[in-house]
Amino acid sequence: xxxxxxxxxxxxxxxxxxxxxxxxxxxxxxxxxxxxxxxxxxxxxxxxxxxxxxxxxxxxxxxxxxxxxxxxxxxxxxxxxxxxxxxxxxxxxxxxxxxxxxxxxxxxxxxxxxxxxxxxxxxxxxxxxxxxxxxxxxxxxxxxxxxxxxxxxxxxxxxxxxxxxxxxxxxxxxxxxxxxxxxxxxxxxxxxxxxxxxxxxxxxxxxxxxxxxxxxxxxxxxxxxxxxxxxxxxxxxxxxxxxxxxxxxxxxxxxxxxxxxxxxxxxxxxxxxxxxxxxxxxxxxxxxxxxxxxx
Amino acid sequence: xxxxxxxxxxxxxxxxxxxxxxxxxxxxxxxxxxxxxxxxxxxxxxxxxxxxxxxxxxxxxxxxxxxxxxxxxxxxxxxxxxxxxxxxxxxxxxxxxxxxxxxxxxxxxxxxxxxxxxxxxxxxxxxxxxxxxxxx
Numbered sequence: 001x002x003x004x005x006x007x008x009x010x011x012x013x014x015x016x017x018x019x020x021x022x023x024x025x026x027x028x029x030x031x032x033x034x035x036x037x038x039x040x041x042x043x044x045x046x047x048x049x050x051x052x053x054x055x056x057x058x059x060x061x062x063x064x065x066x067x068x069x070x071x072x073x074x075x076x077x078x079x080x081x082x083x084x085x086x087x088x089x090x091x092x093x094x095x096x097x098x099x100x101x102x103x104x105x106x107x108x109x110x111x112x113x114x115x116x117x118x119x120x121x122x123x124x125x126x127x128x129x130x131x132x133x134x135x136x137x138x139x140x141x142x143x144x145x146x147x148x149x150x151x152x153x154x155x156x157x158x159x160x161x162x163x164x165x166x167x168x169x170x171x172x173x174x175x176x177x178x179x180x181x182x183x184x185x186x187x188x189x190x191x192x193x194x195x196x197x198x199x200x201x202x203x204x205x206x207x208x209x210x211x212x213x214x215x216x217x218x219x220x221x222x223x224x225x226x227x228x229x230x231x232x233x234x235x236x237x238x239x240x241x242x243x244x245x246x247x248x249x250x251x252x253x254x255x256x257x258x259x260x261x262x263x264x265x266x267x268x269x270x271x272x273x274x275x276x277x278x279x280x281x282x283x284x285x286x287x288x289x290x291x292x293x294x295x
Numbered sequence: 296x297x298x299x300x301x302x303x304x305x306x307x308x309x310x311x312x313x314x315x316x317x318x319x320x321x322x323x324x325x326x327x328x329x330x331x332x333x334x335x336x337x338x339x340x341x342x343x344x345x346x347x348x349x350x351x352x353x354x355x356x357x358x359x360x361x362x363x364x365x366x367x368x369x370x371x372x373x374x375x376x377x378x379x380x381x382x383x384x385x386x387x388x389x390x391x392x393x394x395x396x397x398x399x400x401x402x403x404x405x406x407x408x409x410x411x412x413x414x415x416x417x418x419x420x421x422x423x424x425x426x427x428x429x430x431x
Contacts, residue, residue, distance in 0.1 A: 090426075108425055115419045182421035189416040193414065196414075201407055208400060211396055272410070275409035278409075279407065283404060286401050289397050289400075293391065293393050
């Protein structure tokens, strides 16, 4: 009896200790989470290093952001429908029944419509981006915008035809009509991307040149100091760097204006490599300007 | 009456139970002592020696501390916007307008990085069509 009582009391102590440990652990977890938890309010109001005046919104930024969101949503929908269409098509190819044909035609029609919607949104988005980019020459911009408008109209017409196609033969005909148009649109997309890249770099080059001139004018009025020689040499070096950038930009402009040159993914990749060199040189020029302000 | 004077059985005749003998009776045996289990008188423990109560009290105190911490952290986050001053505003006076322009130029250049293509051609199947059934 005594042993039983001793055992019982030991068991009770162990249980109490277990409960205490569990409670302590729980409290530790709670305290830990409360100490290291950053409330959304606090994180949202954390001061950022980017000052508000740097973020200057371009005119069509709101529209572009809304379109971009819609484009992503439509692309997601297309992926899903395209997968369904491919499965139905494969089933029809394998079993060749009327039911499978019906399913394949229906899903193909849906996939074609969804693809059209994605392309329509994509070219509208490109159109807005081209309009919004300041570094593209007005004439070239106008020409490109017209091409993009034409593409959007063609896609809409193709969509209407897909909607009207009720049987398999008509759908085949619409698909056949689309194939050459699709390649043209792909080329147009590469051309637009090249123009956008060039425009952005050209815009940056103009700004760098303007600041360099401003800096040169402001230092010209200053009293001649001992550092004048070093400053002159730094300006000459910056000037050489900017002349080189300008030459490369002119070469790139020729590539963009010659629509035969950028029609494929490979040609765009080559163009982007060229643009990357210009970008690096522009970054170097900005570093030179920073150093010049300290002289 | 006993038949024999010294016969030990003479008295047992009068006894109604004649199946046992008197000498078989446990006359001199002591009665068995049944030892009672000794129940320990456990003295009531004071409350501070009971782990459940102590644990409960510690938990209560910790929970109160937690509550205080939460309340104080909320107060500080609510007070922060009022005292908020952008560090950029404190840095800006040290740089000249030209340096500021160059800094903005550098951040603008990042948006013109050609290696970041924001609008690649959508990954759509341009040759989507109904494949004819395989010839079997």
